[in-house]
Amino acid sequence: MEPAPHILVVDDDREIRDLLSRFLEKQGMRVTAARDAREARKLWPLGRYHLVVLDLMMPGEPGLDFARWLRSQSEVPIVILTAMGEETDRIVGLELGADDYVAKPFNPRELLARIRAVLRRANGEGPSKEPPAKVIRFAGWTLEPARRRLLNPDGAEVSLTGGEYELLQVLVERPNRVLTRDMLMDILRGRQAGPFDRAIDVAVSRLRRKLEDDGRNPTLIKTVRGGGYVLAATVERG
Amino acid sequence: MEPAPHILVVDDDREIRDLLSRFLEKQGMRVTAARDAREARKLWPLGRYHLVVLDLMMPGEPGLDFARWLRSQSEVPIVILTAMGEETDRIVGLELGADDYVAKPFNPRELLARIRAVLRRANGEGPSKEPPAKVIRFAGWTLEPARRRLLNPDGAEVSLTGGEYELLQVLVERPNRVLTRDMLMDILRGRQAGPFDRAIDVAVSRLRRKLEDDGRNPTLIKTVRGGGYVLAATVERG
DNA sequence: CCCGGATTGCAACGGAGCGCAACAGCCCGG
DNA sequence: CCGGGCTGTTGCGCTCCGTTGCAATCCGGG
Secondary structure, rough: OOOOEEEEOOOOOHHHHHHHHHHHHHHHOOEEEOOOHEEEEHHHHHHHOEEEEEEEOOOOHHHHHHHHHHHOOOOEEEEEEEEEEEEEEHHHHHHHHHEEEEEEEOOHHHHHHHHHHHHHHOOOOOOOOOOOOOEEEEEEEEHHHOOOOOEEOOOOOOOOOOOHHHHHHHHHOOOOOOOOOHHHHHHHOOOOOOOOOOHHHHHHHHHHOOOOOOOOOOEEEEEEOOEEEEEEEEEEEE | OOOOOOEEEOOOOOHHHHHHHHHHHOOEEEEEEEHHHHHHHHHHHOOOEEEEEOOOOOOOOOHHHHHHEEEEHHHOOEEEEEEOOHHHHHHHHHHHHOEEEEEOOOOOHHHHHHHHHHHHHHHOOOOOOOOOOOOOOOOOOEEEEEOOEEEEEOOOOOOOOOOHHHHHHHHHHOOOOOOOOOHHHHHOOOOOOOOOOOOHHHHHHHHHHOOOOOOOOOEEEEEEOOOOOOOOEEEOOO
């Protein structure tokens, strides 16, 4: 077993700091929290952190500047928290070498999963050493995880609801695989699908409309009768 | 005939181990069960397993660590069992390269279907590590697995239903080989064909029409009286 | 060559699965 | 408390595909 990873959480929101401290510690990690960039700068030399969770939207010094400073000091992995709808240029913080990003409001479990994934990459253990894709292209469409948005083949933004985005993301992560309603229900809602549950069908239907995919004769999200759904497209990451 | 697949089931729940052993054995598979990762590690070198069914939520060593170890040892396909809402493990599990995923509580028939699908994929790709063909051509027709669609010799898309597509794919993967109704039924529906079962005949009939192949005098999908069906064409992969 | 059972082709039918419009409940910010 | 956006539920129509029935074809025996 490896030593417990030490995480530095930088967020001005006390609730989030507490939540993350409790949650991550329960998962066997050590957590130190800072309320802003100034405090984080002071804490930095005092500990050997394995990873920094950084909220970009903070009073005082912009999180982005702190991230840049951090990068100049060390190779420590950074996971960025962003609020939805923040300015473009802020999220370009990825260019700066952040290792992953999670949109607020976030699911702690998801953040944990991403933290683990980043740590594993950093340790060189994991099979997936590529950084998270900045854009994901399929059948002319472009998904930008950093901004949680979808661009149509003309490059225009198509606004997705949270649920639609998540569904699409799940599909795009496993193209050409049949995903059962059970799997989708579990992944997207964390609950079990009842036998007459049509929630997934309706969600797919709504997503198809945004993707201009005719449900009666779909080309992108195909139906597998009695099985589930498949994204029928080649997905390209970059 | 291929040898009976040997499955290693790793789950701490005795009921599930027993259920799966009985069920999968009735389906003609060999099953070995382990109650935890430690036991599984010991069993691993003693058998040649074709697939591992792994519960991630186990006391002792986390299933995830075992999966990682397994991956470092071999390319054996892994099907993961997870409890509902264990988002973390699921995401990481998929990143690790698990081949499929079934949510608990699961339907044994569904698990069986997934196991078969994974085994088929693993066998199809075989030891030759060639990437799956992007297009498959036969007698002027083109099958595009990535998009799950069929193009006629003029290059126009012919819309197939899910069942038609699956049938065609099976035929194309085994050209010039007689496929019995039993085999087709097993592969396509995961069940056995009754003695008066005409489902396959009708499915072939429907597919022939889409392929413009006259059933009374077929040139593409030939009938072998008392035997089954053959795709009579040279198949070209690229 | 003719007959009859076996086998297959396929049209027609119907149950089950699915698409999706419409409705309703929920959440959240004002 | 209201209003708007989001998502689950419901209902109806359509599609898919298994079943059934009958005609066509095959084939061995007389």
